[in-house]
Amino acid sequence: MLCCLHVGGSLLCLSYLYFEFCFCCRKIPRDLTEASLSGAGLSIVAAFSMIFLFGMELNNYLSVSTSTSVIIDKSSDGEFLRIDFNISFPALSCEFASVDVSDVLGTNRLNITKTIRKFSIDHNLKPTGSEFQSGTLSRVLKHDDEVDEEYGEGSVSLNAQNFDRIVHQYPILVVNFFAPWCLWSNRLKPSWEKAAKIIRERYDPEMDGRILLGKVDCTEEGELCRRNHIQGYPSIRIFRKGSDIRDDHGHHDHESYYGDRDTETLVTTMESLVAPISLESRKLALEDKSDDAKRPAPLTGGCRLEGFVRVKKVPGNLVISARSGAHSFDASQMNMSHVISHLSFGKKIPARVMSDMKRVLPYIGGSHDRLNGQAYTTHRGDSNANVTIEHYLQIVKTEVMTRSYKIVEEYEYTAHSSLVQSLAIPAAKFHFELSPMQVLITQNSKSFWHFITNVCAIIGGVFTVAGIVDSILHNTLRLVKKVELGKNF
Structure with a gap:
């Protein structure tokens, strides 16, 4: 090597001699050149580990992550709230069934008919005809002034x-x-x-x-x-x-x-x-x-009410009962048992948007129909006379911000129901109250470069750990063999 430097002073010659020296003087570790059963098993384990960790990382990259925060209700959808419902009353005639709304601000609307449809049903909740047209029963009827x-x-x-x-x-x-x-x-x-x-x-x-x-x-x-x-x-x-x-x-x-x-x-x-x-x-x-x-006249004594009403976003009541301005009712004979097929708040979310939302939040819409299919019944008798069925609903607004849709709004609610004895005409009452807070759920995007970095870390980490384990096993086996041969170190 010194001669080469003296004669030619060439870097190429120096590199060549250095390579020859390393090749002749250094040996490749035997654990890398000797085949063994433990090494083969360790290689297989390392390969499967890389595949498994890569799959987990890929699944984590493809999955949707969200962050949740609670903020003051912004009410970006206006000051009115839509209530959609489909409720069946087996013992309330469509002739007198009335939908009323009221709130703490003094709003009081009776017998809403413009957005409500009525269908006569039997005791099995099956319709018995086309839509029932009852007209208004609230006008003052003319009677004889003098009795003859x-x-x-x-x-x-x-x-x-x-x-x-x-x-x-x-x-x-x-x-x-x-x-x-x-x-x-x-x-x-x-x-x-x-x-x-x-x-x-x-x-x-x-x-x-x-x-x-x-x-x-x-x-x-x-x-x-x-x-x-x-x-x-x-x-x-x-x-x-x-x-x-x-x-x-x-x-x-x-x-x-x-x-x-x-x-x-x-x-x-x-x-x-x-x-x-x-x-x-x-x-x-x-x-x-x-x-x-x-x-x-109604062919049967039951009625199914379906439609929607708009209410202000303040505590209020949705009341369904028998009402007429020219009839009297025997409260002891009124039965307000009902089956709730649908009850929801807010605008309906299109099916396409809802399917995309399910990917973001699998549970979204779970309380959209919390009372769906629930039946509340009372039986005629002295102990069940004048029974009003009341539902107390606590409503919370949820906004979801995604990459494909800017904002999707949904109203979720909890419900508690009870039977109440009353001196007035029995009714089905839905007391609702909106929370001043709302839940904001934001979809978080993940970086592709972060995914690549993690994949490289997985490959390098598995190789490193596998090498360390293999070295430990190889040296341990050699030590065991030397002990068995009685060699002294």
């Missing part, structure tokens, strides 16, 4: 024994279902009896027989009134002989009368019912659909 006693009793008293016979005997039977304790029934009674006597004189039941006016005392004929789904007093039903339903115990398709209750209006209405019927044939003709005072 000279007309006496003009209508026929009906009971469970003669009702089916009479209802099949006359082409038109108009029945007043009343309760003696009811204020509105007592106000109707004079004009009803007077109108019944006038109609009897003009259309004699024996000679003419086209129409008859009757009455049913629901305090004495409870089963008969329940069979005809009477829940408010007085209820005036118009039965037509030509529309029998033979497969439903002989019940008739019938209408409810919601018009004024003075004698003149009642007589005019009865005459309009008789006019299309020929005296000779007594056949039913088509009714006049333009008369809004007569609308189809």
Whole structure:
């Protein structure tokens, strides 16, 4: 090496001699050149370890991470909150079912109909017809100003024994279902009896027989009134002989009368019912659909309410009960049992957006229908009379900020329910209160370079650890062999 430097002074020559020297003087460790069973096993373990750790790192890179914070509610969706619902009441007639909202600011809206749909259902919650159109029952109805006693009793008293016979005997039977304790029934009674006597004189039941006016005392004929789904007093039903339903115990398709209750209006209405019927044939003709005072009566005693209402973002109440401005209700006979198919707050999240949100937060939407499928029932009886079912809802707003969608809003809530004895008409009440705080969930993005760095660290780390372990095993085996041969060190 010195000669090479002296003669040529070349760096290439120096490098060559240094390589020759290292090759001749240094030896490759035997543990790297000798094959062994432990080394093979360790290599396999190291390979699987790298694959496993690489998979874990890849899964961590592809998974979505979020950060959660609690902030003051910004209410970026306005000052009103939408409540969507679908609730079935097996024992509340669509005829009187009313949706009311109120809040602590004094807002009080009664019998909301514009955004609500009603469907008559049976006790099994199955619909029995198309959408029920009940109209408004809140207007003031006209009654006779003076009571004229000279007309006496003009209508026929009906009971469970003669009702089916009479209802099949006359082409038109108009029945007043009343309760003696009811204020509105007592106000109707004079004009009803007077109108019944006038109609009897003009259309004699024996000679003419086209129409008859009757009455049913629901305090004495409870089963008969329940069979005809009477829940408010007085209820005036118009039965037509030509529309029998033979497969439903002989019940008739019938209408409810919601018009004024003075004698003149009642007589005019009865005459309009008789006019299309020929005296000779007594056949039913088509009714006049333009008369809004007569609308189809509910075929069953249950009702499904679906739709939405808008309320202010302050503590308030959503109340569903029987309501009418011209009827009375027997609170002991009202049953507000119900099944909640859907109840949610806020705007509906499109299905496509919701599926993307599930990747960010698998649990999102879990409380969107927290009361979905829940049933709350009471049974008729003295111990369950005048029972109001109340639900207390605590609502929290959640905002999710993602890379694909800037902000997605959802309202989650907790619910607690109870049965309350009340002197008022039983109802289903939903008390809601919004939290002044909101939850902000932000999706965190991960760097690709961080992923590559971790992969390199995994490969190098596994090689290093495997080398250390292999060296320890190799030296340990050599030491054991020397001890067995009795060599002294």
